[in-house]
Amino acid sequence: MRIKICGITRPDQGCAIAQMGATMLGFICVRCSPRYATSEQIRRILENLPNSIQTIGVFANVSVEEIYQTVRETGLTGVQLHGDESPDFCDRLRQILPDTELIKALRVKSPATLIQAQDYFNYIDSLLLDAYHPQQLGGTGQRLDWQILKPFSPPCSWFLAGGLTPDNIGEALQQLQPDGIDLSSGVERSAGDKDLAKVSQLFQVLTDFYS
Numbered sequence: 184m185r186i187k188i189c190g191i192t193r194p195d196q197g198c199a200i201a202q203m204g205a206t207m208l209g210f211i212c213v214r215c216s217p218r219y220a221t222s223e224q225i226r227r228i229l230e231n232l233p234n235s236i237q238t239i240g241v242f243a244n245v246s247v248e249e250i251y252q253t254v255r256e257t258g259l260t261g262v263q264l265h266g267d268e269s270p271d272f273c274d275r276l277r278q279i280l281p282d283t284e285l286i287k288a289l290r291v292k293s294p295a296t297l298i299q300a301q302d303y304f305n306y307i308d309s310l311l312l313d314a315y316h317p318q319q320l321g322g323t324g325q326r327l328d329w330q331i332l333k334p335f336s337p338p339c340s341w342f343l344a345g346g347l348t349p350d351n352i353g354e355a356l357q358q359l360q361p362d363g364i365d366l367s368s369g370v371e372r373s374a375g376d377k378d379l380a381k382v383s384q385l386f387q388v389l390t391d392f393y394s
């Protein structure tokens with residue numbers, strides 16, 4: 184199970200969360216987000232992390248060139264596209280960053296979103312399914328309808344996101360079998376400030392679940 188904790192803004196919290204067992208850390212490269220981290224901030228956080236951890240930059244509706252430049256400046260190992268990027272955009276990005284993991288996030292509004300997902304399978308490494316919110320792109324704490332995900336079995340790996348917390352993660356994993364999980368506001372004190380007690384509680388629940 185891949186465990187991604189998203190919206191990291193502080194080096195000490197990044198290190199602590201990596202030590203607790205996260206396999207991926209996410210950095211919000213979307214300027215309007217309260218969790219926005221600059222390339223300089225991301226670089227400083229990455230300097231102190233173990234090499235084994237994957238580091239994912241989250242982008243929305245920016246150019247291939249901007250993403251390329253941020254990845255080169257920071258050393259991020261992966262990119263998550265959280266806006267309205269097309270399959271063709273994913274294909275172009277993959278061509279200029281062939282060794283960078285490419286995750287396409289889809290905000291699930293209805294079962295039609297899961298049909299739309301099929302258009303991306305040839306161009307991405309993983310899908311991330313998040314909740315739909317009319318005004319915000321991500322980090323909303325909104326849970327998506329797990330019921331409509333039950334028959335979903337894509338040919339690529341997929342992450343469950345959207346309103347996950349230490350209190351509901353067990354129930355989510357009883358109902359669904361994602362390859363990874365992604366949490367942000369459910370393990371925060373305030374936007375961008377992770378609550379290490381909640382992150383620790385999450386890992387305890389996961390340990391109990393899998394033992």
Ligand SMILES: O=C(O)c1ccccc1NCC(=O)[C@H](O)[C@H](O)COP(=O)(O)O
Nearest residue numbers: 189216320321322323324345346367368
């Ligand atoms: O987190 C943000 O502020 C954000 C802003 C703009 C685009 C994406 C954003 N987050 C993407 C993520 O991967 C979050 O972890 C995901 O939306 C789940 O968030 P939450 O429901 O708070 O766990």
